[in-house]
Amino acid sequence: MNQTGTVDQRQTKEQLFLVNQYLDMLLSFIRLQDISSDLVFKSQSAKELVLRVVKEYKVFFIEKDLSLSLGDSDFDLVTDSKWLTFVLEQVIYNAIKYTKVGGLTINCTTDQKIIIQDRGIGIDKADLPQIFNQGYTGFNGRVEDNASGLGLYLVKEILDKLGHSIQIDSEIGQGTTVTIDCRQKTLR
Secondary structure (H helix, E strand, O other): OOOOOOOOHHHHHHHHHHHHHHHHHHHHHHHHHHHHHHOOOEEEEHHHHHHHHHHHOHHHHHHHOOEEEEOOOOOEEEEOHHHHHHHHHHHHHHHHHOOOOOEEEEEEOOOOEEEEEEOOOOOOOOOHHHOOOOOOOHHHHHHHOOOOOOHHHHHHHHHHHHOOEEEEEEEOOOEEEEEEEOOOOOOO
């Protein structure tokens, strides 16, 4: 249909992109059971990983008319770039999905943290303690009706395996701040 021009090609490409993202999430969930055989640790630029994801999701920034502010600082970290890219994709796409107006700010700080801030709808304080639980969608997931309850669960599990940590702070109507601490901790 896309090739014959009988549908809006831009929308078809976006939907295909989302289907591929959900398929990747499902495959990552399966691979997570034996992630240790799939890990390749090497030194990476945090900002380069972030830029790669932002470029991949640029169509959604454009479609929603969201701005992006990317800080100048950078740091090198030792991680598995494939798995950390998956984490960044999940967090950045969530920020885009739940932000109606405004934009995102992303900083790679000198103390080895990647901080992603949005001015979206925010997460209810009652939901925050459970957002990393498998299958938990919370209030936003029920209202938006497009949450799987797998994304943040996988993010937390992957970061634990990589020896990194995550913290999420949020306020309804003000937005959400996700801090990924990339300092190496004990691998799980």
